[in-house]
Amino acid sequence: MSVPILEVVDLHAAYGRIEVLRGVDLTVPRGAVVALLGPNGAGKSTLLKVISGQMEQTSGDIHLSGVHVSGAKPDDLARVGLTTVPEGRSVFPNLTVEENLLLMSYAGVSADKVYDTAYSYFPRLYERAFQLAGTLSGGEQQMLAMARALSSDPALLLLDELSMGLAPLIVDELYDTVVQIADSGVSILVVEQFARTALEVADYAAVMTGGRIVATGEPDEINEIMADVILGGAA
């Protein structure tokens, strides 16, 4: 078995005195799509923040491709191939679409290539190239955010709540893009509350609640126990 792209071992993290992650163990195999599900306040977003370097853990280890990366800065991680799309609209509203794309070239792909990839996947963005990103519709903004995932050629992609505040139809479209990215060999960790769509594209799934991973397995198995976990509180 090859070295997993992401391995989280016994991770603890806290906001002040309130512990949010209480020993999380999670593995994302190379080339796999893993869906991380769980109710509000389970610690999913915090986990992503710690993995992406935005927050420091109190204890525990993170390995990216077997390299121990605890304490790395988010900008350094972004430059070595970890692409994080945080929840909400992760674009710069006061820059034009093209300027947003220009900034995506920090991840190591030349700006021209970023434009090529983004515009060929999303012709809509090409039409709006010189429009301020803040004036785009929610779906278009999420397209722009996904353009970064597509064009920056990441080793690992972290997606936080893609579906938040979007119409189901647009969510389906976005997940089609996720599948395309996965097919190109990128490993993906998808965090969602809304389980169905994420489970359809995932190879593996994990359920998180109360700061721990309480179940892992194939999407089908998880789909069956989801209701119990979220409503019954299996933790």
Next chain:
Amino acid sequence: MSEFISYTIIGIFTGAAYAIAASGLVLTYSTTRVFNIAHGAVGMVFAFVYWDFSVRQGFPVWISLILVLFVAAPLFGVFVQRVLARGLGSAPVSVSLVVTVGLLVGLIGVATQIWPPEARTLPQFFHGHLIRVGSVVITWQELITVTLSIVVAMSLYVLLTMTRIGTAMRASVDNPELLQLYGGRPQVVAALAWAVGSSLAALAGILLAPVVGLQYYDLTLLVISAYAAAMLGRLTSLPMTYVGAMALGIGQSYVVGYLQNIPFSDKVPGLPAVIPTVFLFAILVLLPQAPLRIGQVKGMVSAPVPSLGKAARWGTLLVVLVLFISVGMPDSKLLLVGTAATYAIVMLSLVLLTGYGGYVSLAQFTFAGVGAVAYSKVDQPNLFGLLVAVLIAAAVGAVVAIPVLRLTGLYLALATLAFAQLMDKLVFQASFAFKFDNPLHAERLSIFGVKVDGTGSYAVVMTVFFVLIAMVVLAVRRGRLGRILIAVRDSPAAAGTLGIDMRWLRVGLFAASAGIAGLAGALFAGLRGTIVAFDFQFFASLLLLLMAVVWGVTSVTGAAIGGIFLMYLPVAQSDNPSIAGLLFLLLGVGAVILARDPNGLANKLFQIPGWIQDSVYPAIVRRFPAMAMNKESGYDDPASLEEVDADAVAAR
């Protein structure tokens, strides 16, 4: 006609220099959200550095220019970003204002320390060579300035719109965390912005110094023109900033040139000097409303509010103390005691406005000056005259606050700055106030027919006034109004949704604060007998703000201690002229360090008893068990515990 053209040329030159200064200001503000009040002081210091290199040490001009513009100034900018300005963009406006005011005062201190006052001249570029076009004469200095301003404009445009780092600069304002996830480095971006900004300030200083003269204050305050120009561009748009700078430069030049042709112009001798200030004020008033920043909560731990009884006890103690020390003191010392009381009262006005209200005013001494002038002009040395002085000062305070009702903290602070400048240069100099350096006379106060004549008793009376106003301020803080003030300070948006009318609250707050300052000024006028405009200068308000922040702008104790130190500052400076500048620097540094904790040193004092009880006493007992006190005595005294509880409740 040729007269008109040469005024225009001078105007374009001034405008170009303003534009360079203003664009640096806009660059730092729009990438880091820190409005650098000290921008002009940076330019002033580097004009001196340039003078030092090129004139004193005799380096060739081009080497000096490169050293200053591309080495010293950028390094300084990076230093400021790394050490002072970090995280300031997301802090409350009052904190970033205080930090940059601290920087301003510190820089003036550095300049006076390294380059003590003496006559210095900085030659113009290619001095003596003139370009003649028909009947119009242009100096090389003017030509170079205008050319450079165009170069700066073009380079900034290219930097911000065509390069990735420039785009990242604009992105980091919106969301620095997201920029990091993109792989950008917000710290590097901010450091670059500060480096370029201070380099531009230096350039403007160097270009203007030969014309304005190498003066600490003149060069520092030139930045008001830059503020005005930058405001026209709403601190973000560079093209509008350039338009503003040019309009201002040319307008100022015409006023200077043609004012003597207008009748009655001799009534306002200071008018040309305040054109930028008038411009700034006008733009502030005309600015569109700034949106409330939703979701912003700036809660902070406040200093404890003492109970009424406790405050009364301490107040009585203070009065008795002053009574004791004033016995047998020479008059010169007694004047200092009275001055300290004056300053302490002015600081109380800041406790109300800044400590409780969260607004920064850069004009408290100007309000004090209004009170003093009113007291002297009304010529009723009794409580009625005092009341009139207070009301006039309060009305003036409201007049400052009303035009900028719609605006947020930064603009309000700038409006007070503009107001202070206007009063300094225009009103205090006018024939109905001080005229030019003309002392005004005032009589000692009489209370219900009893005239307080002796300097000692007057100082005691002033202390009593301080204690009374302090009690009123504390009563306000404890009551309903105090809760509203804190709520509005901590989350304007939430307070707005509760139906609190923040605008009139703000006017009232400003008026009350100005009234307190006016009272201090009136008492001060009575103390001194003669007052001059110099006593109420704009710069003193900056020192006051810094001193208040250092000692704690949220507590009355901080105001009392701050007042004493503010009185002592000029005394210490005249006693030790060799380190006069260092004292400013010390104050500036102190303010920069303590600005993030507005409770200041006074709050640290409040914590000492708790610290002794929690750390020192147990440590001593552990080492020397014999020293352990009985359970009934000392700290566990139930009466004192009750009082602490009452305070804690009041603080909430």
